[in-house]
Amino acid sequence: MRKIAIILPTYNEEKNIEVLIPQIFEERKNPTISKLWDIEVVVVDSNSYDETKKTVLNLTKKYPQLHLLETKKEGLGKAYLEGFRYAIEKIKPYVIFEMDADLSHQAKEIPFFLKKIEKGADFVIGSRYIKGGSIPNNWQWYRKIFSLLGNLIVKFGFMKPSINDWTSGYRAIKAWVIKNSLYYIKNYSGYVFQIALLDFALKNNALIAETPIQFQERKWGNSKINAFQYSLQIIFYIFLNSSFVKFIIVGIIGFIIDFTISFYLIEFFQKPVWLSTLISTETAIISNFLLNNFWSFSYKKIRNNFTAYLKSLIKFNIISSGSIIIQTLFIQGGVFIFGKKLWLLYKILVIILVIIPYSYFLYNKVIWKDNN
Ligand SMILES: Nc1nc2c(ncn2[C@@H]2O[C@H](COP(=O)(O)OP(=O)(O)OP(=O)(O)O)[C@@H](O)[C@H]2O)c(=O)[nH]1
Numbered sequence: 001m002r003k004i005a006i007i008l009p010t011y012n013e014e015k016n017i018e019v020l021i022p023q024i025f026e027e028r029k030n031p032t033i034s035k036l037w038d039i040e041v042v043v044v045d046s047n048s049y050d051e052t053k054k055t056v057l058n059l060t061k062k063y064p065q066l067h068l069l070e071t072k073k074e075g076l077g078k079a080y081l082e083g084f085r086y087a088i089e090k091i092k093p094y095v096i097f098e099m100d101a102d103l104s105h106q107a108k109e110i111p112f113f114l115k116k117i118e119k120g121a122d123f124v125i126g127s128r129y130i131k132g133g134s135i136p137n138n139w140q141w142y143r144k145i146f147s148l149l150g151n152l153i154v155k156f157g158f159m160k161p162s163i164n165d166w167t168s169g170y171r172a173i174k175a176w177v178i179k180n181s182l183y184y185i186k187n188y189s190g191y192v193f194q195i196a197l198l199d200f201a202l203k204n205n206a207l208i209a210e211t212p213i214q215f216q217e218r219k220w221g222n223s224k225i226n227a228f229q230y231s232l233q234i235i236f237y238i239f240l241n242s243s244f245v246k247f248i249i250v251g252i253i254g255f256i257i258d259f260t261i262s263f264y265l266i267e268f269f270q271k272p273v274w275l276s277t278l279i280s281t282e283t284a285i286i287s288n289f290l291l292n293n294f295w296s297f298s299y300k301k302i303r304n305n306f307t308a309y310l311k312s313l314i315k316f317n318i319i320s321s322g323s324i325i326i327q328t329l330f331i332q333g334g335v336f337i338f339g340k341k342l343w344l345l346y347k348i349l350v351i352i353l354v355i356i357p358y359s360y361f362l363y364n365k366v367i368w369k370d371n372n
């Protein structure tokens with residue numbers, strides 16, 4: 001039998017936890033679980049002032065596989081970090097679950113996560129935004145829009161359209177992924193640790209899968225999340241950590257280098273235009289290559305050897321030449337069909353709609369190879 005540790009962070013969830021814990025242990029009867037898995041539950045309580053602690057302690061008499069860990073109130077990320085450490089040391093699980101204790105996440109969905117794990121996934125996200133998943137019908141429109149928009153921003157901020165629910169707190173993660181991530185996520189004590197953990201897993205080639213969940217409105221007690229603060233933390237995190245954002249910044253730097261060098265060579269040094277352009281674009285290409293390697297994609301840097309570098313630089317040049325050809329054809333096509341007046345608009349459109357996705361996709365597939 002393999003062990004599962006389900007971590008339930010609580011802050012004043014007395015009524016919810018009393019219902020949820022028996023529901024979780026009831027799942028042991030499900031054939032998917034009973035054949036292969038042993039469930040242990042760790043409640044991480046951050047000094048609740050209601051009866052949460054007492055309720056959990058009472059339940060431990062009935063369920064010996066229930067643990068109570070008490071921590072200071074220092075944010076959800078910190079509570080999870082302590083829960084993870086405790087579980088890894090005391091329970092030695094194969095899989096660790098993250099789950100809200102407010103009955104928003106349904107215990108009956110646990111087997112679906114495990115099926116994905118059994119099929120080879122390292123990190124299963126309970127997703128509200130895939131087929132079969134849902135958010136509560138009675139959410140006010142602004143809450144729905146906020147949640148959807150938030151997820152879209154994260155999705156495109158990381159340019160990972162394959163992941164549909166970045167902020168979900170219902171997840172099953174193999175213990176090795178969590179173990180490796182501890183040193184990293186300890187820097188994120190709030191809700192944003194969820195984003196950091198998934199980002200870490202992706203960058204460390206964990207196999208990600210999603211399973212639909214039907215998110216329920218909490219029945220008792222109050223929400224603890226500060227949506228405004230959380231959004232700011234997410235935007236800040238993306239800005240500092242997304243390879244896509246860094247790739248865009250590198251592109252802008254490349255444009256400035258290209259422009260400045262050609263401007264000086266042509267205007268000040270009266271060099272031929274073709275030669276100036278050749279020197280400026282190649283300098284920008286080399287600078288983009290180095291900045292992307294040591295910054296944007298630093299977690300999958302090219303091996304430290306001269307031939308590997310040279311090969312990649314040649315490939316990088318080919319991809320860049322491709323984007324010059326695409327740009328020229330597209331702009332010329334626009335001029336041909338709609339006239340010359342709007343050439344700048346064609347250029348902006350082709351860069352945003354074609355060149356950026358084209359280069360980012362090929363960099364990830366050809367030069368800084370991605371497993372996910
Ligand atoms: N231990 C601990 N648990 C917390 C803390 N903050 C929130 N939680 C728990 O984390 C879970 C999720 O918190 P919620 O307040 O429901 O936040 P949410 O589910 O993201 O937001 P809602 O959609 O409003 O419910 C609940 O079980 C909370 O009790 C904390 O600082 N410490």
Ligand SMILES: [Mg+2]
Nearest residue numbers: 100102104218
């Ligand atoms: Mg909740």
